[in-house]
Amino acid sequence: MKRLDTTVSSIRQVAEGYYELRFAWPAQGGDEPGPGRFVTIRAGGRYDPALRRPFAFSDYRAGAAGEGGEAAIVFQVRGRGTAHMAGLRPGDSLDALGPLGKGFGRPARGARPVLVAGGIGVGPMLYLAATLAEDAAAGLCEAPILAMGFRNAAFAPDIDLPAGAVICTDDGSSGFKGTVADWLAGFDPGSPPAFYACGPAPMMAAVARLAEARRAPYEAAVEQWMACGVGACAGCAVPVKSGGFVRACVDGPVLDGSIVDWEASR
Amino acid sequence: MIGSMDMGVRIGDLVMPNPVGVASGTFGYGQEYEPLVDADALGALYTKAVTPEPRRGNPAPRLVDTPAGMLNSIGLANPGLDAFIAEKLPGLRARRCSVVVNVAGKTEDDYLRVLERLEAEDGIDGYEINVSCPNVAHGGLAFGTDPAQVERLTRRLADARTRGGARRPIIVKLSPNVTDICVVAKAAEAGGADAVSCINTLVGMVIDVKAKRTTLAMGTGGLSGPAIRPVGVACVYKVSRAVSIPVIGLGGICDADDALQYLLAGAVAVQLGTAVFSRPEAPLEALEGIRAFMEKEGLSSVADIGALLL
Ligand SMILES: Cc1cc2nc3c(=O)[nH]c(=O)nc-3n(C[C@H](O)[C@H](O)[C@H](O)COP(=O)(O)OP(=O)(O)OC[C@H]3O[C@@H](n4cnc5c(N)ncnc54)[C@H](O)[C@@H]3O)c2cc1C
Ligand SMILES: Cc1cc2nc3c(=O)[nH]c(=O)nc-3n(C[C@H](O)[C@H](O)[C@H](O)COP(=O)(O)O)c2cc1C
Ligand code: FES
Numbered sequence: 384m385k386r387l388d389t390t391v392s393s394i395r396q397v398a399e400g401y402y403e404l405r406f407a408w409p410a411q412g413g414d415e416p417g418p419g420r421f422v423t424i425r426a427g428g429r430y431d432p433a434l435r436r437p438f439a440f441s442d443y444r445a446g447a448a449g450e451g452g453e454a455a456i457v458f459q460v461r462g463r464g465t466a467h468m469a470g471l472r473p474g475d476s477l478d479a480l481g482p483l484g485k486g487f488g489r490p491a492r493g494a495r496p497v498l499v500a501g502g503i504g505v506g507p508m509l510y511l512a513a514t515l516a517e518d519a520a521a522g523l524c525e526a527p528i529l530a531m532g533f534r535n536a537a538f539a540p541d542i543d544l545p546a547g548a549v550i551c552t553d554d555g556s557s558g559f560k561g562t563v564a565d566w567l568a569g570f571d572p573g574s575p576p577a578f579y580a581c582g583p584a585p586m587m588a589a590v591a592r593l594a595e596a597r598r599a600p601y602e603a604a605v606e607q608w609m610a611c612g613v614g615a616c617a618g619c620a621v622p623v624k625s626g627g628f629v630r631a632c633v634d635g636p637v638l639d640g641s642i643v644d645w646e647a648s649r
Numbered sequence: 650m651i652g653s654m655d656m657g658v659r660i661g662d663l664v665m666p667n668p669v670g671v672a673s674g675t676f677g678y679g680q681e682y683e684p685l686v687d688a689d690a691l692g693a694l695y696t697k698a699v700t701p702e703p704r705r706g707n708p709a710p711r712l713v714d715t716p717a718g719m720l721n722s723i724g725l726a727n728p729g730l731d732a733f734i735a736e737k738l739p740g741l742r743a744r745r746c747s748v749v750v751n752v753a754g755k756t757e758d759d760y761l762r763v764l765e766r767l768e769a770e771d772g773i774d775g776y777e778i779n780v781s782c783p784n785v786a787h788g789g790l791a792f793g794t795d796p797a798q799v800e801r802l803t804r805r806l807a808d809a810r811t812r813g814g815a816r817r818p819i820i821v822k823l824s825p826n827v828t829d830i831c832v833v834a835k836a837a838e839a840g841g842a843d844a845v846s847c848i849n850t851l852v853g854m855v856i857d858v859k860a861k862r863t864t865l866a867m868g869t870g871g872l873s874g875p876a877i878r879p880v881g882v883a884c885v886y887k888v889s890r891a892v893s894i895p896v897i898g899l900g901g902i903c904d905a906d907d908a909l910q911y912l913l914a915g916a917v918a919v920q921l922g923t924a925v926f927s928r929p930e931a932p933l934e935a936l937e938g939i940r941a942f943m944e945k946e947g948l949s950s951v952a953d954i955g956a957l958l959l
Contacts, residue, residue, distance in 0.1 A: 430928075433715075608711070616723065616926070622709060626705070
């Protein structure tokens with residue numbers, strides 16, 4: 384983990400209220416971005432907002448030996464921090480801290496990775512889908528399926544989607560009409576599934592029920608307000624079923640979805 | 650000493666290497682921020698509160714961002730005294746900076762238990778007594794608003810120090826959530842405190858209008874960050890004129906100028922908390938800035954800064 388004064392290489396709107404931000408990311412000797420890991424960005428003045436904003440990596444390309452690479456995030460404009468970020472331009476400086484947190488693990492050999500994304504979870508799941516597609520090509524797992532849920536077509540990102548991507552919209556304006564959970568209910572993975580998800584809490588809980596019913600592993604990337612991002616403040620508590628909490632920033636954000644108390648998460 | 654300047658700060662029998670510390674609850678136990686911050690270069694590291702038993706803390710969400718600040722209702726989540734000694738203290742012992750353990754509990758005896766047990770351990774330089782946490786039902790702020798109880802608790806803790814040689818200072822951490830903070834500061838002094846630190850967070854609440862409920866699961870939380878700085882500076886100004894023991898200032902300090910406001914107001918040392926979340930490099934930058942200020946003013950000791958206030 385490192386704090387970087389880096390530079391915006393590009394920014395573009397990819398859906399209604401969603402942007403892809405790409406920025407220079409020098410190699411850090413083994414501690415690299417990965418699907419599910421995140422970066423915190425100082426979004427605005429030096430201390431107002433007082434807290435850095437966390438975002439999952441949506442891509443990372445290492446540079447050639449000795450050269451810097453490039454990382455990306457896909458973010459939704461929600462409040463003042465992200466509104467500020469939407470105004471960034473190529474060449475602007477960016478205060479980024481990372482890579483932070485634990486990312487996604489790899490599925491068992493022969494398993495079918497089933498990736499589920501909604502809202503702000505699209506970035507990390509696209510990144511994971513691309514990584515698992517490479518694994519599948521190398522024969523390490525079955526080809527991944529990526530199911531993404533949106534309110535309507537305007538929210539579906541204009542990003543190159545991997546083969547096997549399915550779009551679900553609540554109003555049927557694009558792809559399957561209904562929620563991702565509806566689509567998954569009628570989906571036959573062929574091989575034993577391994578579930579991965581990132582998105583709104585009801586979706587995360589629905590995937591948890593599905594994974595439990597199919598006795599399948601479930602890796603869930605959770606979202607929680609963060610202050611330090613490094614495990615020092617205990618602010619990012621996520622309730623677990625055994626009672627107590629884990630910290631989203633260092634124990635996660637990717638957690639075993641079966642241990643999270645989705646009912647108590649809000 | 651840096652050049653001919655003495656950056657050291659005396660608190661009771663302890664000399665901290667310099668006046669800049671990191672505040673309790675914002676820096677964990679020191680390892681979390683590695684390799685972002687060279688904690689050894691700090692004046693002092695104040696740990697997260699230690700209570701006798703492990704505490705899970707309050708329900709989530711525990712944080713919310715506010716104008717130039719934040720609210721937290723962590724609820725003193727910590728692994729408890731045994732785990733602190735077994736797991737956290739070894740890393741802290743190796744520190745070159747002063748290590749001050751923040752002590753909390755539900756009852757007076759809880760505070761005593763923590764201090765008595767830690768007296769048997771090496772590698773600790775002082776105790777900060779948290780009688781000002783607004784996020785727990787028992788202890789914390791409930792103690793800090795009652796001068797008689799602050800005096801009695803402080804005296805019991807001061808008398809419970811059993812180690813030979815230099816005594817570890819007792820620093821009583823004060824709450825701004827009182828009518829007159831000076832009354833509580835004087836009570837701590839009367840009880841034998843070596844210093845006071847102020848301020849802890851201010852009680853606050855945010856309501857999510859769309860959801861029609863409080864954003865924090867607990868309802869209220871403690872406000873920290875730049876938003877509270879003027880409150881902290883005023884408290885330090887008043888308290889340092891009301892007591893003769895050293896005052897350690899904190900609340901919203903982000904840079905050297907902020908720290909110097911506190912030092913000019915009468916603090917002998919400062920702590921940075923919330924600012925570290927945004928800019929982990931802030932404490933050491935502030936230290937550099939204080940040094941530059943002293944050089945410009947021709948001061949040889951941090952303790953001389955307060956006298957400059959007109
Ligand atoms: C591990 C992790 C990964 C994330 N990845 C992405 C991503 O890839 N793309 C994306 O668009 N968003 C992501 N988020 C959410 C993103 O951090 C928030 O949307 C952003 O912080 C909002 O800031 P704001 O100032 O625009 O909104 P504000 O007006 O401050 O808040 C709007 C809402 O955003 C959330 N939020 C605000 N600050 C924080 C914070 N410090 N920590 C967590 N949540 C916060 C809260 O739910 C709040 O109600 C992620 C969050 C976490 C914890
Ligand atoms: C997340 C968080 C946790 C805290 N935990 C403690 C604690 O355990 N004990 C304590 O005495 N103060 C605690 N505090 C209060 C700070 O030490 C400090 O008094 C307060 O935040 C004001 O300083 P600041 O504005 O620089 O953050 C905590 C503050 C925050 C933001
Ligand atoms: S954000 Fe501080 S512990 Fe996770």
